Amino acid sequence: MDGPSPQAAPLPGAPATAGTRQVFLPNEVDPTVFDEAFLRQLERLLLLMRSPVRGGLKGGRRSVKRGQSVEFADYRDYAPGDDLRQLDWNVYARLEKLFVKLFVEEEDVTISLLIDASASMTYGAPSKLLFAKRAAAALGYIGLASEDRVRVAALSGRIARRRAALRGSGRVFRLLSDLSAIEAADGATDLLAAARHAAAQLHGRGVVILLSDLLDPAADRVIRELAATGSELIVLHVLSPDELEPPLEGDLHLLDSETGEGIDVTVDLATLDAYKARLAAWKAGFADTAAKRRATYVDLPSDANLSDLMFAELRRRRVLG
């Protein structure tokens, strides 16, 4: 794959570093993350799928259809009308039978990036939503570079706000623009309803990547229903460091950022220990659900290094290859 297209030239006023070509990025995306070297590395990655999928257009991904690629798949008997160029003359010389060589057809798939835009995603340093956007940008770029279709949808309220599907690495700026346009919802978000809405918009099998903090009572059903769509589901569970290690102590009245409801709690070491145990069990429940549905579950802190995430963590989890 070639490098960034001429569209990637810095626009007037865009930050640029001498000797390093940079792409134009939304304000909230750290420009140092998406420098040319990082993009080059991303281009070498491929979103792995557990099984070949049937796509629409001819793409760079193995398909269940036999097609025109160079990768041999099988033989079948010759039938009138077959392309004579596909006959295997060597076999005919040995067996005096006509066989047609079948090759793996390379097709594109649709990668759906479902980003939880609930109010709870705005918390953390950096915020979980920003981290989700960055991760989605990286994964989307990998998809574009793989000639896959990439579609972004923001889950807020009870719906999924879907953007147009993008294809080809030249649409990376549109991808970034779409990501930067995602804003957190003001009110409460029904993650299950929004996920069902997004599932209804899927066409055929593909890859669904859910980036969410899963702070919803029905988060388990969200995973189950998205996995039931036939697409391969990847759940990137993003939690902020403050949620992993709450910096709370004393007698507190905790207010829910989405619902505004409050509860009284006395936070001491025993309470924190119980919280952490509860958190671990909660995440283990998601991982178990995902495993049963042949989905991939990856929990991430929002302060994780994006490079480490892409080149180490996700490759270790067999999400990227």
Add this chain to the structure above:
Amino acid sequence: MPFTSPLALLGLLFIPAVLAMYMLKLRRDQAVVPSTLLWSRLLTDVEANAPWQRLRRSLLLLLQLLLVIVIALLAARPFLERPTGLARDIVLILDTSASMAATDVSPTRLDAAKAAAIDALKDLPTGGKVSVIAADRTARIVVNETSDLGRVRQAVNDLQASTMPGDLGDALELASKLAARSGDAQVLVATDAAIATMPTVRVGAPVKVLSVGRDRKNQAIVALAVRTAPSTVTRSVFIGVANLDLEAAQRRIEVWGDGNLLEARDISIDAQARSDVVIDDIPNEIRALEIRLVGQDPTSSVAPDHLAIDDRAWAVIPPDRTRLILVVGEGDPYLETALSYLPNVELYGVTPAEYGPASARKDGRPWDLVIFEAALPTTLPDSPILAIAPPRTSPLGQVDGTLKEPGIGSVDPAEPILRYVDLSTTHIAEAAKLVLPDWARTVIPGPKGAPLLYAGSRSGLPTAVLAFEPRQSDLPLQVAFPILLANLTGELLGGSAAPTEALEPGTPVSLTIPSGATGLTVTRPDGTTTDLVPSASGGAAVTFARTDLLGIYTVTPVLGAGASTAPGATAGASAGPSAGASPLASPGPSSGASATPPPAIDPYAPVHFAVDLFDVGESTIAPGSAAAIEALGTAPGASPAPGAAGTDAPATTRDELWVPLLLIVLVALCVEWAVYHRDAVTRMRRDLAARFGRPSPDRGA
């Protein structure tokens, strides 16, 4: 359970206050979190599965309630009562005589007696009062009827062993009176009972002796005297040493003169015997002697006996000096006889007609005293004067005629000239009628304000005027006459006469203030000084009573403005700290013919005197009979003295329970601290476990 201060139980009213603090709604800080999803599930878990959490939270409440209760109990001072073996009130006599410094009981008998007394007072009944009497030469009350045992302990611990002989009689008499005032009292006597003569006083209360001491090993210097050798060039020292032990003893006598060791002599003394030692050839210029009774092995660190204070003695050697007295008169045998008996006096006499410039001494030395007997020259000499029956008015005073058979008025008992002088039977036939001049004080008052004897300092010269001739009265026939004459000439001769013989410890001493001096400064053996000033009546002598330390005391006149040392006077020899010389009133031959010309006298030179124990009874440290002392009191359980406010109820003592309560408070505070900071403690334990690589046992609990 009884309480000393039951009103303090009102502190339990704080319990509702503590409960109210917990019942009030807690003001909580608000914190916005992304979602309360996990927290609400957590609370459900905690409330459903961990009742210990609630208990832990209320543990602080329980601890605080416990603290309130225990502190209220503590303030109420609960106690337990138990019967005691002591009477309600205690009169404690603590023997502080010299023998109580004996070291046969470590560290001393007095310290052991203090400990025994304080231990006995632990059983003081409730409400009982304690009086403490220190008994040495006299008895003095150091604590009077107090129930404050802390004050009693402090007073007992502050007592020091004196150097004085003990007299338990006074202390027992005083204790008996204190006990009689109480009605239900007991006398505790902490003593070694080492007393020469058993008191005969009867004590109207039971007497219990806290006996200390167990050994009698002691040798003591019991006599010391210095005399001029017949050669008049050297002196001899007589030393008496008594062995009061039941075994023979070998000791060494060291003679120190003016700070230098002059001679050492080993002696052997039989048991219960006395050895007198004479050491000759003490140089004449030695002014202070110190005798030390030491062990024969000077390198031994073991004390040769148990009482050290009687192993040292001091003596002051006054210089041999003569005083020159000129009597101008027709000759009164009574007067001359009395004057001739004065020590160190050369007496000369001339008739009034012969008196004049020709009567001056050829050696140029002035007369130390001129006595005019019924005569006065036209020009008075510049020397101290005693005028007897002055015939006319002169600078010595106004004469307004004669008095027939004048009576003697009331005399001042503090008048030093009249010390030991009894004039109660004295009759006077005729006396000059004198008018008291402004420079003099009346010594013997006469009728209508006319003094019969007055004395004072006239222009810096000691002067006295006697209104009658001795032979015109029966005074010369009385023993008071030589004493009066000795006192009078002593003051007129101008010396600050100090005692020449060693004093007993605690004995008051009369010190004469020389003419021209405004007072005296007495330096004690320990270096402390005491300033003495004349009494308001203008007497020329003052009394010094702080002679409780053994050693040499130095008396230094304090010079007033205008007074100065006499020309040519020799300052007091001071070869050592205890050295010195008394220029006046030194004992010796009445008219000793000194081989060397007598030096001039400096009336302002320091004088010295010594204080020595010299008490065989006190040096006998053998513990006496406690039963004999206890027999002086009434039998235990006897009825109190008639009229005393006795009580039939058995005496009890209280054991306050503040110690266990205080421990409970401390433990409760520690537990409360641990509960309140349990998170910090757990974190610290986890950090330590992590640092040393061991998994915390409660991690993830």
